Structures are given as structure tokens and as C-alpha cells.
Amino acid sequence: MTNDTHSSQTNRSSRTATLVIVAHPDLEHSRINRRLAEELVRRGNVTVHRLYEAYPDEKIDIASEQALLLAHDRIVLQFPFFWYSSPSLLKKWMDEVFEFGWAHGPGGVKLNGKELIIAISSGGSPSMYQAGGFHNYSYGELLRPFQQTANLTGMIYRSPFVIGRIREVSDEQLEKYAAEYADYVEGEKALSGTTSA
Numbered sequence: 001m002t003n004d005t006h007s008s009q010t011n012r013s014s015r016t017a018t019l020v021i022v023a024h025p026d027l028e029h030s031r032i033n034r035r036l037a038e039e040l041v042r043r044g045n046v047t048v049h050r051l052y053e054a055y056p057d058e059k060i061d062i063a064s065e066q067a068l069l070l071a072h073d074r075i076v077l078q079f080p081f082f083w084y085s086s087p088s089l090l091k092k093w094m095d096e097v098f099e100f101g102w103a104h105g106p107g108g109v110k111l112n113g114k115e116l117i118i119a120i121s122s123g124g125s126p127s128m129y130q131a132g133g134f135h136n137y138s139y140g141e142l143l144r145p146f147q148q149t150a151n152l153t154g155m156i157y158r159s160p161f162v163i164g165r166i167r168e169v170s171d172e173q174l175e176k177y178a179a180e181y182a183d184y185v186e187g188e189k190a191l192s193g194t195t196s197a
Contacts, residue, residue: 016073017073018046018073018074018075019075020048020078020119021076022048023079023087023093024078024079027050027053032121033121035174035175036178039181046186047068066102072114073115074187075115077116077117077118077119077146084142085145103153104152104153111153112154113154113155115158116146118160119181120143120161121164121166123166124164124165125165126162139162139164143160161180
């Protein structure tokens with residue numbers, strides 16, 4: 001699978017310029033995240049940037065990443081929900097790219113007005129992610145650090161896209177989710193209740 005950082009932008013003339021950061025440490029073996037990314041690439045309306053493929057040594061080109069962010073109005077962070085958070089490279093990417101004076105702090109206005117969408121896959125069911133459930137908190141509550149990051153950087157936080165019970169998702173359901181995800185990321189449709197947090 002190639003990194004489509006600059007090749008998936010062909011049909012976007014009247015659409016919001018959308019960048020999807022796919023942060024899965026083993027995307028080739030991920031049934032869910034791989035299929036979601038493939039659907040976006042197939043449609044060709046957004047920029048798909050595979051973080052682990054771009055930086056196998058985890059040495060992030062900050063200027064290049066900031067330029068990518070500046071060129072897009074909607075930012076999507078797609079990742080498996082590991083230990084109530086993101087994979088380590090995405091955290092490092094945010095730490096380094098969202099610099100003080102660039103993304104926040106005095107003069108840090110470069111992300112102001114951009115949209116932020118979080119898209120996660122999880123092994124747990126929605127009933128496990130609620131008060132009194134196995135994990136005690138909802139997906140929305142556990143994603144609050146991302147929401148606060150959006151607040152701090154002046155971004156507009158949109159509803160997260162969540163696929164739970166990933167081991168139980170049938171091929172037919174996965175195709176439906178991939179289409180719903182692409183529609184949502186492209187701004188074509190609001191989320192249905194089936195996959196939102």
C-alpha cells in the first residue's frame with residue numbers, strides 16, 4: 001500500500017480540503033482501518049497520509065507536516081483506540097507538530113477554524129463504554145483530550161466516528177461502515193447513530 005499524501009486530491013475542487021492522518025502501527029494487517037483508508041483512496045476526494053509508513057524511524061518532518069495541515073481545512077485523525085488513547089506515533093506527531101507559537105500560545109493561530117474529526121476502532125461494545133459499564137466512561141468522555149486540543153488550537157471539534165466490537169464486524173457491515181465513514185469525512189452526510197460515540 002502506498003502513502004497517498006499528495007495523490008488523493010484529484011476530485012476536491014468544490015469540497016472542503018480534507019486531510020486524513022491514518023495512524024495504525026500495522027495497517028497492512030488491520031482489517032478495519034485498512035478498509036476505511038482504502039475507501040477514502042478509492043474515492044479520491046481527500047488526502048490520505050499514513051503516518052507509520054511516512055515515518056518508520058519516527059523522525060517527523062515538522063515543517064512538512066505543518067504545510068500539510070495548512071493546505072487542508074478538515075483534519076481527521078484515524079487510529080485504533082489503544083489503552084484509551086492513540087498509538088504512540090500519533091501522540092508524538094501532535095507533540096511535535098502542534099508547536100507553541102504555531103498551533104497555540106502567542107501567535108499560534110495556524111489551526112484556527114479548521115475542523116477536527118477523530119475516527120477510532122475499538123474492540124469493546126458501546127455498552128462497555130458508559131457509566132456503570134466495563135470501562136466506566138463513554139467514548140466521547142475518553143476522547144476529551146482531543147476535544148480540548150481542538151479548543152486550545154482554535155479548531156472546530158466534530159462528532160467522532162467510532163466502530164466498536166471490531167472482531168464481530170461482518171464483511172457486509174464493514175463495507176457499510178467504510179461508505180458511511182467516507183461520506184462523513186468528505187462532508188457529504190452527518191453520522192448515523194450506528195457508529196458515532
